Amino acid sequence: MMRTVKGRVLASLALLAAGCLAALAAPPQNPGAADMQLEGGASGKVPFPHLQHQLALADCNLCHVKFPQVPGAIEALKAEGKLAKKEVMNSLCTKCHKEKRQAGEKGGPTTCTTCHVKG
Template sequence: MRKVGGALAALLLMGVCVVFAGQGTESLVLPVEGKYGAVAFPHWDHQDSLGDCNACHGMFPQETGSIDRLKADKALKKKQVMNNCRSCHRQRAKAGDPSGPVKCFDCHAAG
């Protein structure tokens, strides 16, 4: 029974991985007004490496422009999403795991 359960769980996991990544736009450019400039964001890479939509979409829904809309409604603070990006990268780098940029102009286009 146990073995069958394990195999089923493994199959389920594989199934989840197959349908999991590649949703929404592959690569996004998040607009940022002012001197820092826009941020290029590899969306699908994150879906692949994190396996958890809510690592970001816990803060904003899966809709184009939702970050700016929530910021305009004051439901998200300025830089709240950005701080989530950076703190994940920082923590993972500290732990020696694959990670992303922490410095301002490694994300923002102007510089």
């Protein structure tokens, strides 16, 4: 009798430990929307293929070092004065696209009206 109870306790502990290990190995990560429209001020909105970037770039923090993984984070930080206007555009988007092109790799648009759409 004692043996089976102990056995069951041990078995549940083992299951619990396995569950914790699985959680550590693969933390659930919200990938966010596949496609977005970013605010681009007077120049017009900026369509942004988020999923395409996640597939092309291995590291989320290439971008999310500047702003958290929260919808509207860029505009909120700009409004609080914690992120300069055009900083994401200049130090992330355009910078990376230019570097890729210079390296002979496929990048993204680098001129105003290929990113910003009026309407």
